Amino acid sequence: xxxxxxxxxxxxxxxxxxxxxxxxxxxxxxxxxxxxxxxxxxxxxxxxxxxxxxxxxxxxxxx
Amino acid sequence: xxxxxxxxxxxxxxxxxxxxxxxxxxxxxxxxxxxxxxxxxxxxxxxxxxxxxxxxxxxxxxxxxxxxxxxxxxxxxxxxxxxxxxxxxxxxxxxxxxxxxxxxxxxxxxxxxxx
Numbered sequence: 450x451x452x453x454x455x456x457x458x459x460x461x462x463x464x465x466x467x468x469x470x471x472x473x474x475x476x477x478x479x480x481x482x483x484x485x486x487x488x489x490x491x492x493x494x495x496x497x498x499x500x501x502x503x504x505x506x507x508x509x510x511x512x
Numbered sequence: 513x514x515x516x517x518x519x520x521x522x523x524x525x526x527x528x529x530x531x532x533x534x535x536x537x538x539x540x541x542x543x544x545x546x547x548x549x550x551x552x553x554x555x556x557x558x559x560x561x562x563x564x565x566x567x568x569x570x571x572x573x574x575x576x577x578x579x580x581x582x583x584x585x586x587x588x589x590x591x592x593x594x595x596x597x598x599x600x601x602x603x604x605x606x607x608x609x610x611x612x613x614x615x616x617x618x619x620x621x622x623x624x625x626x627x
Contacts, residue, residue, distance in 0.1 A: 459594060462587075469583070473560065485572060485576070485579075499590045507600055
């Protein structure tokens with residue numbers, strides 16, 4: 450996807466949100482609360498990973 | 513109650529489809545951020561709100577509400593961070609607008625075999 454790495458970051462963001470929604474739908478449909486915990490931790494790790502990649506690309510300074 | 517949740521889930525599906533189509537078809541980083549930042553977050557909120565109406569007040573719906581609030585806060589933050597990094601990387605200033613910078617030229621040059 451896309452010529453630059455920022456386009457790939459945007460598509461990674463969208464794919465992460467869609468994976469979260471699919472995990473929540475599996476959890477509601479099968480009554481397994483396990484998938485909700487997986488979805489919650491996946492959302493948090495996705496956000497932290499995006500911020501870390503962006504800070505690295507912007508100049509490598511973590512504040 | 514069932515019809516209302518079905519309406520919200522269908523609205524969210526249409527919005528997520530719009531976001532994915534915009535990311536796939538638009539040509540620039542800022543247009544793609546416009547598609548994914550607003551339609552993606554709004555579609556997620558709509559789908560999860562529909563599921564919340566469907567399940568009622570249980571232990572599951574508390575966690576779904578938590579995920580919904582988290583995505584509502586962190587989606588725009590991530591989109592803003594990506595846009596800021598792309599703007600810094602492109603080298604655009606007050607004198608040089610974005611459409612003259614090298615990120616745009618790199619975008620024009622290499623879309624033959626890059627997907």
